[in-house]
Amino acid sequence: MPREYPCIKVPKFHGEKAIILANKLKIVNKELEIQRNENFIYIPLLRQPLKNELDAIKEQIPDSEISTYIFPVRKKRVTTLVEPLEDTLPPHLLASLPRAIDFVGDIAIIEIPPELDAYKNVIGEAILRVHKNVQTVLAKAGAVSGTYRIREFNLIAGQPKTYTIHKEHGCRYYIDLAKAYFSPRLSYEHNRVASLVKDGETVIDLFAGVGPFSILIAKTHEHVKVYAVDANPHAVKFLKKNVRLNRVEGKVHPILGDAQQVVKEGLFGVADRVIMNLPEKAIEFLEGACEAIKSSGGIVHFYSFLKASDSLENVTLRFINAVKGSGREVEKILFSRFVRATAPYEWQVVLDAKIR
Ligand SMILES: C[S@@+](CC[C@H](N)C(=O)[O-])C[C@H]1O[C@@H](n2cnc3c(N)ncnc32)[C@H](O)[C@@H]1O
Known part of the structure; x- marks a missing residue:
């Protein structure tokens, strides 16, 4: 019989973020079905959140509230083939x-x-x-x-x-998988980086693809300017469509071209933040990224592949040296993590670094 349980109630727009956070806190009642109406999502909880959990929820999603709601029990789904x-x-x-x-x-x-x-x-x-x-x-x-x-x-x-429309964190993307890169496995990473951006920033997404970093950043911040660069004409065609689809015209500026070239030709010293999601080659573009960062400093999100014979410490050292070689300095490594496995004994990793 459906009955009332404690829950997190959030505006629909923050639904995915709230589900990820509640799962991380291990407080979701997985026996029950998440409920939605026109405006809100209701995430069933195992119990009332503790003070520190409540603080984490409020900090990340200020317009969330702890409430109660009637939840039906989840129907058993066929989860494997x-x-x-x-x-x-x-x-x-x-x-x-x-x-x-x-x-x-x-x-x-x-x-x-x-x-x-x-x-x-x-x-x-x-x-x-x-x-x-x-x-x-x-x-x-x-x-x-x-x-x-x-x-x-x-x-x-x-x-x-191979053409479809994909939803991620409240944004919609036209994608043709045969013509432009997209991976749903980067969903958490797209949201993680977007939630670090501060209002007023200028961001350069050097390898933007169809726009999952750029568009989410623009959608979730009122005053941002995002330059979204990609060398693939198909990707930029979809990026432009996605900018219109998500109504972020004027905030996201799609640019077709080679990342290094585009920076040299007009994005010198403009960025508070540069996203470098081209793991196999990002190191070769660090000079451009360093040139793009404001003279007062900024943040780089640097992606790389890592083989089992290598280590995150080595990736970090190579990154620090390459930044030095570009005439700038790493003030601090703010964060690093394994993003996902990409092949047997190979992972994608990310470093967030403050550059001065
Ligand atoms: C791994 S995909 C990342 C796409 C997007 N950031 C995402 O998360 O879905 C890398 C992108 O870099 C683009 N790219 C490769 N070389 C480039 C270059 N020299 N300049 C600009 N873009 C480039 C590719 O076309 C591709 O769309």
Whole structure:
């Protein structure tokens, strides 16, 4: 029987942020279904938050409140592909079924291991059955590669398309996965960086893609100027559409071109903050980033790949030396973390650094 439980009540716009935070605090009651109405999201809690938890919630989402709400018990969902496929696949192959499915808009993306290749269409159809919002299932057909950081896909079920609209943190993005980079696995990172920006800042998103950092920053801050640079004409075409879709014209300025060149030609010393999300090559663009930072100093969000044979300390040292080589200095490493695994024994990492 549905009954009243304690909850966090937040305006819809902050819903995703509140869910992430409540999960981090381990206070979400996962037996119950999150509720939404036109204006608010209600996140069911296991108990009343403690004082320190309450402070954390209030600090990150000032317009949230602790309330009570009537929650129905969550229906049991099929969370793995094993259940729908156990009668179709030979038992010894069930263990090879992919556990991770990425969802970009109404497209599901999976990696099919070689031993399951003969069953890829059956797996695709199972995903369509289990995830009712999915219209298309794509299998990865190679690694992310090239300057534009895109990969090839094979259609394994549903509508033949790579184009969709994806929602993230209250923003919407037109994306064509075959033409421009996008990963839903960077969702937390997009929000983390956006929430560090202060009103009044000038930000340069040097490798902006379709705009998930730039647009969220503009959407969540009243007075910001964001220069969003990308070398891929398709990415910039979608970026421009996304600027209009999210109504951040005048705040986000899309620029097509090479990051280093664009800085040299007009963004010298303008930035309070530079985002460098091109992990395999960001170090080569540090000179441009350092030139773009205001003479009074600023912050760089620097991304890199890290292999098991390397360490975060080494990445940090290489970064500090490269900044020195560009005539600036790292005043402080403010933060660092492993963002996600990108391949076996390889991770994407981030450093936030104050540059003077
Ligand atoms: C890993 S993607 C990141 C996209 C976006 N920041 C995101 O989080 O989705 C890197 C982007 O850098 C762009 N890029 C690669 N080389 C570039 C360069 N020299 N100048 C500007 N953009 C470049 C690619 O086209 C790609 O869109």
